[in-house]
Amino acid sequence: MKIEKIIKTEVELPLSRKVIINLMYTENWLMDKINSELKTHDISIQQFNVLRILKGQKGKPANLSTIQDRMVSKMSNTTRLVDKLIQKQYVQRVTCASNRRKVEITITQQGSAFLDTVSPLISRFENKLTSNLSEKELTLLNELLNKLRA
Numbered sequence: 001m002k003i004e005k006i007i008k009t010e011v012e013l014p015l016s017r018k019v020i021i022n023l024m025y026t027e028n029w030l031m032d033k034i035n036s037e038l039k040t041h042d043i044s045i046q047q048f049n050v051l052r053i054l055k056g057q058k059g060k061p062a063n064l065s066t067i068q069d070r071m072v073s074k075m076s077n078t079t080r081l082v083d084k085l086i087q088k089q090y091v092q093r094v095t096c097a098s099n100r101r102k103v104e105i106t107i108t109q110q111g112s113a114f115l116d117t118v119s120p121l122i123s124r125f126e127n128k129l130t131s132n133l134s135e136k137e138l139t140l141l142n143e144l145l146n147k148l149r150a
Contacts, residue, residue, distance in 0.1 A: 061104030
């Protein structure tokens, strides 16, 4: 469906505005779909992202600033996200004995097992969401989005 129809306008939009509105609309559409899928596993997309970041550390602890730097959404409150993951027993936070200001966060065995279970489901869901595009189109779209941000 064309973006003009979605936003219910009869006015011809400048192409640059149309692209920006379409990107913003699509981002919200994707986030709604992914959040809805993750909701069935009682986790938010930001929490899921934190778990993937920590799993990518391969057992090495990360601090809050490392996690924040690697987050897709820079608007996330990393401390709150980590607190929620601690409540779920998916991560643990340890204060360094020699430097009490240094806090190290690691994924727990339970968090890793959860990620191992949910990640393939999310991968299949992502493939379903992008199934209308060919491999070539996905590559081109990815290149164009990278170029837009350059």
